[in-house]
Amino acid sequence: xxxxxxxxxVAAAGAAAPWLAPHDPTVPLDLLLLKNAxxxxxHPLGTDPFSRDLLSRALYGARTSLSIGLLGAAxxxxxxxxxxxLAGWLPDWLGDGMMGLVDVLRAxxxxxxxxxxxxxxxxxxxxxxxxxxxxxxxxxxxxxVFVQVRLLRVRQFVTAARALGASPAGIxxxxxxxxxxxxxAAASALLVADILAVEAGLSFLGLGVRPPDAxxxxxxxxxxxxxxxxxxxxxxxxxLLVLTVLSVAHLADAAHLRRHRAD
Amino acid sequence: xxxxxVRRLLHAVAIVAVATVASFVLLRVAPGDPLLASTEQPxxxxxxxxxxxxxHGLDRPLPAQVAAYSAAMARGDLGLSIVEQxxxxxxxxxxxxxxxxxxxxxxGLAIIVGLAAGTxxxxxxxxxxxxxxxxxxxxxxALPEVVVGVALLALLGLRMGLFPVGGMADPLVELMGGPxxxxxxxxxxxxxxxxxxxxxxxxxxxxxxxxxMREIGGEDFVRTARxxxxxxxxxxxxxAMRPTLPxxxxxxxxxLPVLAGGTVIVEMLFSWPGMGSLIVRGVAxxxxxxxxxxxxxxxxxxxxxxxLADLVVLALDPRVRDGAPx
Numbered sequence: 150x151x152x153x154x155x156x157x158x159v160a161a162a163g164a165a166a167p168w169l170a171p172h173d174p175t176v177p178l179d180l181l182l183l184k185n186a187x188x189x190x191x192h193p194l195g196t197d198p199f200s201r202d203l204l205s206r207a208l209y210g211a212r213t214s215l216s217i218g219l220l221g222a223a224x225x226x227x228x229x230x231x232x233x234x235l236a237g238w239l240p241d242w243l244g245d246g247m248m249g250l251v252d253v254l255r256a257x258x259x260x261x262x263x264x265x266x267x268x269x270x271x272x273x274x275x276x277x278x279x280x281x282x283x284x285x286x287x288x289x290x291x292x293x294v295f296v297q298v299r300l301l302r303v304r305q306f307v308t309a310a311r312a313l314g315a316s317p318a319g320i321x322x323x324x325x326x327x328x329x330x331x332x333x334a335a336a337s338a339l340l341v342a343d344i345l346a347v348e349a350g351l352s353f354l355g356l357g358v359r360p361p362d363a364x365x366x367x368x369x370x371x372x373x374x375x376x377x378x379x380x381x382x383x384x385x386x387x388x389l390l391v392l393t394v395l396s397v398a399h400l401a402d403a404a405h406l407r408r409h410r411a412d
Numbered sequence: 413x414x415x416x417x418v419r420r421l422l423h424a425v426a427i428v429a430v431a432t433v434a435s436f437v438l439l440r441v442a443p444g445d446p447l448l449a450s451t452e453q454p455x456x457x458x459x460x461x462x463x464x465x466x467x468h469g470l471d472r473p474l475p476a477q478v479a480a481y482s483a484a485m486a487r488g489d490l491g492l493s494i495v496e497q498x499x500x501x502x503x504x505x506x507x508x509x510x511x512x513x514x515x516x517x518x519x520g521l522a523i524i525v526g527l528a529a530g531t532x533x534x535x536x537x538x539x540x541x542x543x544x545x546x547x548x549x550x551x552x553x554a555l556p557e558v559v560v561g562v563a564l565l566a567l568l569g570l571r572m573g574l575f576p577v578g579g580m581a582d583p584l585v586e587l588m589g590g591p592x593x594x595x596x597x598x599x600x601x602x603x604x605x606x607x608x609x610x611x612x613x614x615x616x617x618x619x620x621x622x623x624x625m626r627e628i629g630g631e632d633f634v635r636t637a638r639x640x641x642x643x644x645x646x647x648x649x650x651x652a653m654r655p656t657l658p659x660x661x662x663x664x665x666x667x668l669p670v671l672a673g674g675t676v677i678v679e680m681l682f683s684w685p686g687m688g689s690l691i692v693r694g695v696a697x698x699x700x701x702x703x704x705x706x707x708x709x710x711x712x713x714x715x716x717x718x719x720l721a722d723l724v725v726l727a728l729d730p731r732v733r734d735g736a737p738x
Contacts, residue, residue, distance in 0.1 A: 264703070
């Protein structure tokens with residue numbers, strides 16, 4: 150319950166960022182007097198090295214980071230389900246080949262693929278980032294779906310449906326997908342957490358969301374050089390990331406447990 | 413056993429092939445001609461340019477080009493780095509050992525911590541310490557490594573001043589110290605970055621080891637060993653631990669890809685002069701040959717690493733050796 154509350158709060162704050170934020174997140178307020186100012190009444194979370202209001206940046210950062218996480222995970226889920234289902238349903242030799250390809254892709258670290266791809270996107274938009282992250286995160290989940298479909302394919306209710314003359318598409322939609330829903334839901338929740346973490350990492354490297362735009366990773370990038378003197382800059386995005394990621398992971402766990410009890 | 417070996421060998425070859433093709437595509441799609449900045453010089457006549465292209469094989473069909481490119485790669489010719497103005501192979505050769513040392517230390521630490529925590533938790537499910545350890549690792553597993561790294565850097569590095577916060581060596585020690593002092597200095601600098609990696613990787617191992625250990629604990633042969641009066645330590649060492657090892661090694665094998673390419677963020681955070689920092693620098697400066705070369709090297713290291721893990725599994729697990737389905 151706490152997890153749902155935290156997630157709802159963060160999502161609402163991100164969605165309402167344009168109305169909630171007291172300042173423009175990208176505009177320096179006073180480069181001489183307000184650099185790395187500690188939290189105060191006027192700036193509840195303090196200001197960053199460019200004298201921007203951290204609360205505003207954190208709110209807009211929630212908007213950017215969460216959109217990338219949700220969109221990327223949705224995309225990866227769609228690709229993973231389609232590929233895994235197809236590979237599981239098609240004849241063994243073809244499906245095994247499709248999964249062999251997935252295994253090879255899985256062996257190459259996501260970060261390396263992303264970095265190489267980002268060569269061609271000097272200023273990736275949030276949408277581009279979501280697509281790139283989604284396109285590089287689907288392999289593990291497709292393996293999960295594949296294994297499930299292979300198991301379902303030989304179950305009696307599938308054979309019965311086939312004997313009754315149901316089309317393959319009909320069987321997949323009516324008899325296979327409902328059985329996948331639990332696995333897919335739990336796995337895609339974990340994907341959201343993963344993509345949030347990877348996006349934070351990329352933006353921390355300066356290759357994801359670019360300045361002056363705010364994401365949790367880019368705020369962290371601003372804050373790390375000043376860890377010793379202005380720790381509040383780095384603490385804000387870290388705390389938000391930890392709360393969000395743990396809540397998502399907790400929800401995924403809960404979904405997983407519920408499914409196991411139902412089985 | 414033969415099919416297993418052939419399949420794993422094919423897998424390794426496929427990884428290298430994908431990496432090579434990917435890096436070729438990187439260079440082809442990159443602005444300008446690959447491997448050759450000179451054809452882009454403005455003063456060059458069309459005829460001279462065509463001649464240069466022909467000499468470097470750029471007028472040949474694509475498959476022939478890929479073949480020639482792969483052959484050059486195999487000879488260790490990775491082209492010229494744009495930012496460094498040196499052969500890419502030389503630049504990478506300097507960075508690779510730093511990354512291998514870092515990831516090796518991280519993985520070693522992860523194996524020790526992960527196996528110990530998982531074994532303890534699985535073997536003695538009611539042990540308080542084991543439960544606390546396991547839960548802490550699970551928590552850390554969920555966190556982004558950049559956050560874990562920043563926390564370690566801030567607390568152990570800056571706040572308590574226990575460890576250096578960046579770089580690979582103290583310049584003074586590097587210059588004047590003997591081999592022993594230099595090694596100690598390296599370990600000192602390794603502490604925070606390798607711990608960050610170990611915390612992320614150790615949790616996965618701990619989880620797997622915990623469930624493997626729990627399963628083994630209920631097996632008949634363990635009960636028999638207990639019943640015939642063997643001491644708990646002997647039961648654990650002689651009967652229970654051994655069957656869990658192939659699974660752990662296989663999991664460590666799947667972690668090896670991370671070894672060569674997963675240290676990017678930690679390297680940047682702790683200013684570690686390895687492949688990760690190099691790749692990030694290459695991407696930021698649009699150094700296509702450097703990034704392409706790095707992709708190939710990472711792919712090759714991964715392929716070799718997975719193959720090595722497969723061989724260890726083969727040596728440890730008689731079921732795989734005798735050709736049982738895995």
